[in-house]
Amino acid sequence: MPVTDVFRTACWNFVGGDRAIEGILRDLPGGAGLVVRNRLAHVLPTVAALADLAALRGRGYRVRVPANAWYAPELDLAAPVEPAALPALLLERLWGIGMAQAPGDDAILLATGFVDDGGAAAAAGRRLAAWLAGQPDLPTAFVAPPGWRLAAALWPHAGGAWSVQTAIGRNAFAKPGVEEAVFERGAARILIAAPDPVTAMYTAVGAADGLVARGLAPRDAGARVAVLAGLWDAPTGGPQPLGALLDAHLREALGVADTAADPRVRPTGEGIAIDLAG
Amino acid sequence: MDGYKGGPKRWLEGFYGGSHDPGEDAVEVRSAFFRRFLGRDALRVPPVGHRLVDGVLVARPLLVATDLQVGMLDAQGQQVPGGSDGFYDTDPAREETLAPLLMLLERARRDQLVTLLPGDQHENQALFDREALTTTVLDPDLGLLSARERAVVEARFGAWIGKRLPLGVWEAIFMDPADPVSRGQAIGREARNFLPHCTEGVVRYLPDVEAWLAAEREAVLAQAAAGDLVPRAHVFPVPKDGLTVEHPEDARGLGGNKFDAVLNAAFTGPYFQGDDHRRDKRAIVVGCLSEYSVRLAIEHLIDADVTVIWLLTATKGLDLFSAKLADAHFLRERYGKKLVVTYDWPVELLGPVPPGWDAARARVVAHDRAAMEAHLARLEAQLRAGVTGQGAPLVMEGAPLLQALGLAGKAAVACP
Numbered sequence: 096m097p098v099t100d101v102f103r104t105a106c107w108n109f110v111g112g113d114r115a116i117e118g119i120l121r122d123l124p125g126g127a128g129l130v131v132r133n134r135l136a137h138v139l140p141t142v143a144a145l146a147d148l149a150a151l152r153g154r155g156y157r158v159r160v161p162a163n164a165w166y167a168p169e170l171d172l173a174a175p176v177e178p179a180a181l182p183a184l185l186l187e188r189l190w191g192i193g194m195a196q197a198p199g200d201d202a203i204l205l206a207t208g209f210v211d212d213g214g215a216a217a218a219a220g221r222r223l224a225a226w227l228a229g230q231p232d233l234p235t236a237f238v239a240p241p242g243w244r245l246a247a248a249l250w251p252h253a254g255g256a257w258s259v260q261t262a263i264g265r266n267a268f269a270k271p272g273v274e275e276a277v278f279e280r281g282a283a284r285i286l287i288a289a290p291d292p293v294t295a296m297y298t299a300v301g302a303a304d305g306l307v308a309r310g311l312a313p314r315d316a317g318a319r320v321a322v323l324a325g326l327w328d329a330p331t332g333g334p335q336p337l338g339a340l341l342d343a344h345l346r347e348a349l350g351v352a353d354t355a356a357d358p359r360v361r362p363t364g365e366g367i368a369i370d371l372a373g
Numbered sequence: 374m375d376g377y378k379g380g381p382k383r384w385l386e387g388f389y390g391g392s393h394d395p396g397e398d399a400v401e402v403r404s405a406f407f408r409r410f411l412g413r414d415a416l417r418v419p420p421v422g423h424r425l426v427d428g429v430l431v432a433r434p435l436l437v438a439t440d441l442q443v444g445m446l447d448a449q450g451q452q453v454p455g456g457s458d459g460f461y462d463t464d465p466a467r468e469e470t471l472a473p474l475l476m477l478l479e480r481a482r483r484d485q486l487v488t489l490l491p492g493d494q495h496e497n498q499a500l501f502d503r504e505a506l507t508t509t510v511l512d513p514d515l516g517l518l519s520a521r522e523r524a525v526v527e528a529r530f531g532a533w534i535g536k537r538l539p540l541g542v543w544e545a546i547f548m549d550p551a552d553p554v555s556r557g558q559a560i561g562r563e564a565r566n567f568l569p570h571c572t573e574g575v576v577r578y579l580p581d582v583e584a585w586l587a588a589e590r591e592a593v594l595a596q597a598a599a600g601d602l603v604p605r606a607h608v609f610p611v612p613k614d615g616l617t618v619e620h621p622e623d624a625r626g627l628g629g630n631k632f633d634a635v636l637n638a639a640f641t642g643p644y645f646q647g648d649d650h651r652r653d654k655r656a657i658v659v660g661c662l663s664e665y666s667v668r669l670a671i672e673h674l675i676d677a678d679v680t681v682i683w684l685l686t687a688t689k690g691l692d693l694f695s696a697k698l699a700d701a702h703f704l705r706e707r708y709g710k711k712l713v714v715t716y717d718w719p720v721e722l723l724g725p726v727p728p729g730w731d732a733a734r735a736r737v738v739a740h741d742r743a744a745m746e747a748h749l750a751r752l753e754a755q756l757r758a759g760v761t762g763q764g765a766p767l768v769m770e771g772a773p774l775l776q777a778l779g780l781a782g783k784a785a786v787a788c789p
Contacts, residue, residue: 211600237602241401245602250597250600254594257414258403258408258415259414259602259603260403260603261602271626271627272401272415274625275628276403279628
């Protein structure tokens with residue numbers, strides 16, 4: 096018999112607002128089944144947070160997001176979309192977060208995931224370093240997974256950085272130390288930089304959640320967060336229906352085990368619904 | 374917490390301090406205060422480590438040296454305006470515990486002992502942001518306000534009723550220009566309840582401590598320049614804003630107690646848990662003042678199941694209304710199983726006695742005994758008379774009690 100927890104929170108995922116679910120999840124055995132449903136703007140960051148929790152605790156879950164159990168009134172799921180355009184489209188439509196080329200006034204940059212991997216992240220790090228060279232006064236926080244070195248091109252910028260620390264997962268704000276550092280600065284805007292769109296997207300939503308938790312309406316919070324454009328290579332491939340791209344995103348980027356429609360579940364309400372033992 | 378099904382417990386063995394995870398060599402702790410003194414906000418805190426004593430591995434102690442901050446006083450003993458407003462006189466001739474303290478710090482620096490430097494950082498009036506929103510909403514029921522507050526609201530701030538108040542408006546309503554302490558300004562709790570001291574942005578660590586922190590900063594930045602994302606350090610300055618080392622978290626549960634974060638990290642690593650290892654969790658406590666922060670740090674550490682070595686030789690007291698040995702008696706009586714008190718250099722924990730220690734020790738012992746004798750005479754007289762050192766009644770009743778509670782002139786009414 097599934098046990099359902101519905102979290103009615105202004106935040107986009109439970110990490111931003113209600114961490115009680117963490118305690119519930121911690122008590123579940125490894126491989127436990129979960130169903131996440133309701134509004135897509137909640138479902139995506141919640142599923143991402145579950146994947147991050149699994150990476151953090153070394154205990155994974157079998158997450159299902161049945162295709163009939165989420166809804167997204169902001170999106171036309173049949174519309175053809177270039178894969179490269181997906182991150183910007185989701186950020187803007189679901190959470191009101193824009194892409195940006197410049198930081199704007201009174202901003203802090205959170206750069207996450209630029210590790211010295213000798214590959215894509217390091218290359219993105221070189222792009223970010225070149226961009227940072229033109230932003231000498233921009234306060235910056237760097238985050239990378241434990242055990243990794245920062246991309247070498249960014250070392251000179253880390254020397255005087257506002258914060259440098261480790262964090263695991265897609266949403267760097269899930270680590271209290273990152274939220275503490277970024278909000279300690281008291282900047283009006285938060286600019287997110289990442290070497291891939293998944294990390295950028297969920298960290299940006301985490302930043303918006305931090306603002307929501309401090310009293311801003313979700314749309315106002317989104318307007319104060321942006322993702323730095325031009326750091327990652329655009330994925331190739333022709334246009335596909337948005338619904339198909341989202342399905343692939345859930346399975347490939349977030350590790351969802353099953354997205355098949357399930358007549359036994361349906362979306363309810365506006366909160367985050369997680370069916371345990373689902 | 375896993376492993377205990379009742380209410381949350383903070384220092385459960387095997388779960389909190391004293392954890393063991395093979396290969397784990399440091400724990401990352403973040404504090405804005407680290408950035409200020411050590412150049413990075415996130416640092417790796419190593420475990421205390423061990424030293425070999427007669428072929429046996431002995432866990433090294435954690436050093437907790439509290440409020441090592443300079444007090445700049447003029448010839449009359451008055452605070453020099455704008456000067457550091459801590460408690461340490463930097464002239465060893467006037468502060469006999471300073472020389473042994475510096476010997477201890479030098480050894481900690483040389484041997485890279487994990488060291489916590491809690492330091493008061495009390496509110497500085499110049500740092501209040503009067504445009505920041507407080508958590509206070511001005512209630513439409515003005516009857517909840519005092520007559521003075523109500524008059525201020527009615528005259529100037531009626532438009533704020535029902536709204537969250539910026540600090541500047543809050544200050545204008547709730548702080549009384551006629552109050553002799555606040556003079557109508559937002560003011561820190563310590564300055565209001567005691568005396569202004571250890572003001573953030575004004576108070577400074579002792580010169581030797583600042584030199585130590587500067588050297589540690591160089592080491593941290595060298596690691597960072599070599600590509601270490603989160604460098605390792607051994608000495609950790611930690612801010613506190615009251616008597617206790619506890620530092621409150623904000624409304625999001627962030628920014629809180631870094632003292633305990635370092636404490637936990639220091640006793641991570643090879644087994645600091647269970648009946649055969651628990652006593653390896655040792656902390657040497659020194660600093661000032663014995664009557665306040667030192668005492669509360671000791672009680673906090675004991676609460677965290679740490680065995681405390683209170684090194685009186687390197688601990689300063691005010692000697693105004695108590696005596697270091699009286700405080701030692703107070704604590705030993707209550708926590709005898711977890712606290713040892715000594716003037717001796719603990720060779721097994723710190724290595725050879727530094728030159729000059731014995732002479733410095735003798736001076737401190739003589740001072741402390743004299744202070745105790747003076748205190749005993751005062752204390753006995755005060756207890757017999759039922760008064761404090763300021764002549765205030767020890768136990769209060771009647772009008773003085775109501776006066777102290779702010780209830781003077783308020784007639785008792787029957788509760789419905």
